[in-house]
Amino acid sequence: MSPAADAPADPAGPVEPPEALRAAVEALAVRRPTLVCLDFDGCVAELADDPAAVAPVPANAAAVERLAALDDVVVAYVSGRPLEQLRALAAPPAGVLLVGSHGAEQDLGADAAPLQLTAAQRRTREQVLELLEELANRVDGALVERKPAGAALHVRAVADAAAAEALLVEAHEAAAAVDGAHPKDGKMVVEVPVVHATKGEAIRTLRRRTGAAAVFFAGDDVTDEQGFAVLGDDDVGVKVGTGETLAGHRIAAPSDLAGVLAALAARAEARGADAPPRSTPTRPGAAPDA
Numbered sequence: 001m002s003p004a005a006d007a008p009a010d011p012a013g014p015v016e017p018p019e020a021l022r023a024a025v026e027a028l029a030v031r032r033p034t035l036v037c038l039d040f041d042g043c044v045a046e047l048a049d050d051p052a053a054v055a056p057v058p059a060n061a062a063a064v065e066r067l068a069a070l071d072d073v074v075v076a077y078v079s080g081r082p083l084e085q086l087r088a089l090a091a092p093p094a095g096v097l098l099v100g101s102h103g104a105e106q107d108l109g110a111d112a113a114p115l116q117l118t119a120a121q122r123r124t125r126e127q128v129l130e131l132l133e134e135l136a137n138r139v140d141g142a143l144v145e146r147k148p149a150g151a152a153l154h155v156r157a158v159a160d161a162a163a164a165e166a167l168l169v170e171a172h173e174a175a176a177a178v179d180g181a182h183p184k185d186g187k188m189v190v191e192v193p194v195v196h197a198t199k200g201e202a203i204r205t206l207r208r209r210t211g212a213a214a215v216f217f218a219g220d221d222v223t224d225e226q227g228f229a230v231l232g233d234d235d236v237g238v239k240v241g242t243g244e245t246l247a248g249h250r251i252a253a254p255s256d257l258a259g260v261l262a263a264l265a266a267r268a269e270a271r272g273a274d275a276p277p278r279s280t281p282t283r284p285g286a287a288p289d290a
C-alpha cells in the first residue's frame with residue numbers, strides 16, 4: 001500500500017479521490033470477488049452529538065447501493081454499533097453483510113447466529129453498566145449506551161473538555177479492572193464489550209467466507225486500525241480524517257468517500273462480462289467457514 005496522503009476538499013461538489021487512491025481502487029476492482037468493508041460512524045455517516053441521530057451521507061448510500069448491485073462485489077458494514085441498530089441506521093440494500101459490536105454480532109447471510117452471552121458475560125455486562133452509569137452520573141452530558149455485547153460511555157455532549165477526557169481515562173481504567181471486560185477507546189467514547197472481538201478478526205472472517213481476491217476497508221476510528229492491520233499488499237485501506245493510521249490512503253471526511261466508492265464501482269462495472277470471475281463464491285453461505 002502507498003503512504004497516506006491528505007485529499008483536497010472540494011465543497012462545490014463530489015470530491016475526486018487523490019490519484020494514488022483512484023489508481024489503487026481501480027486495480028482492486030479487477031480482482032474478484034472484491035470485498036468492500038465499510039465502517040459506519042465517521043465514515044459512511046458523519047459524526048453527530050446524538051448517537052441515535054445519524055444516517056449515511058446520501059452520496060455514500062447511493063454508492064453503496066451501486067456496489068451492492070454488482071456481481072462479484074460483496075459489501076459489508078463492519079461497525080461497533082449493535083447489529084440491529086446498524087441495520088436500522090445504515091438501511092443497507094439487500095445483500096449487504098452486517099458485522100456489529102466490533103465483530104461480536106454478525107449477519108453474514110442464511111446461517112447468522114444471534115449473539116448469546118454466557119452467564120459470566122451477562123454478569124460482567126451488568127457490572128460494566130453499573131460502573132459506567134455511576135461514572136456518567138458525575139458529569140453533565142455524559143451518556144451510557146447499553147449494547148448487547150456490553151456498554152459504551154459517551155462524552156461528546158460534555159461541555160467541559162478536560163472533564164470529558166478525565167472521565168474517559170477513569171472509565172477505561174475502571175473497566176479494565178473488571179474481569180471479562182475489554183475496554184477500547186474510540187472517538188469521545190470508551191467502549192466496554194464483554195465479548196472479545198475485533199474488526200480485524202471480522203474482516204478475516206469476511207475474506208474467508210466470501211472467497212475475496214482483494215479487500216477494501218475504510219474507517220475513521222482507533223478501533224478501525226485493527227481492520228487496517230489485517231490488510232495485505234493487494235488490499236486497499238482508507239483512513240477517514242486525521243490521526244495516525246496503518247491505512248495506505250487517507251481522505252478528509254465522510255463526504256469524500258462517495259467519490260472513492262464511485263471510482264471502484266465504475267471500474268467494477270466496466271470489467272463487466274469481459275473476463276470470467278477468478279473464483280465462484282460471493283455471498284456467504286457459498287463458502288464454508290474455515
Ligand SMILES: O=P(O)(O)OC[C@H]1O[C@H](O[C@H]2O[C@H](CO)[C@@H](O)[C@H](O)[C@H]2O)[C@H](O)[C@@H](O)[C@@H]1O
Pocket residue numbers: 039040041042046047048049050051052054078079080081082145152154155156186187188189191221
Ligand atoms: O465502528 P463504527 O461504525 O464507527 O461505530 C463506532 C461507534 O459509533 C457510535 O459512536 C460514535 O458515533 C456517534 C454518532 O456520530 C458519536 O456521537 C460518538 O461520539 C462516536 O463515538 C456508536 O454510538 C457506538 O455504539 C459505536 O460503537
